[in-house]
Amino acid sequence: MEFDIRMPIVRLDKTKIAILKEKISDPNITTRRLSQVLKDKYNISMSHARIAEIIKEMKETEVFRETVIPNENYFIFSFMEFSFDNKNFADNWRKTYEYLINCPNVILFFITDGIFRWKFIMVFRSFQEVSRWVHEFLKEHGKLVNDMNILIVYRILKFKFDDRLLDDLLDVK
Secondary structure, rough: OOOOOOOOOOOOOOOHHHHHHHHHHHOOHHHHHHHHHHHHHHOOOOOOOHHHHHHHHHHHHHOOOOOOOOOHHOOEEEEEEEEEEHHHHHHHHHHHHHHHHHOOOOEEEEEOOOOOOOEEEEEEOOOOHHHHHHHHHHHHHHOOOOEEEEEEEOOOOOOOOHHHHHHHHHOOO
């Protein structure tokens, strides 16, 4: 799938927002339990079979993604960002972009404004892996990079998307 920065924000109805909120709160909730929660909490009556269909549709349209992320204490996380060597951008950006998109160490890759435009959060099993990765990356893709900033994350204090972010969409107090 080609990344398009102009992808529209998907508009969700109250039922889908409620399902999303409850799946964020409890990713392992069963559709039977979810049916009861929707009825009790949001006054939405729906069969667990229909809820399963909606969840499948939401996954297919990437309203949410299900992923397994191991406990962060087993890995070394790093935050990396780099600025471009503009004279080499046109010839090198696609190959570097595809490498980063497909790199198993990259768990989050995003673009921002400012000098350091491409940023990514990466995961490794050792500090030696971090060093090897950076060395190999610069050897292969260094023509695109003007400057690179690497930060090792030593302690993760919060790693959670909070379902309360959707409360105002449901008028939940």
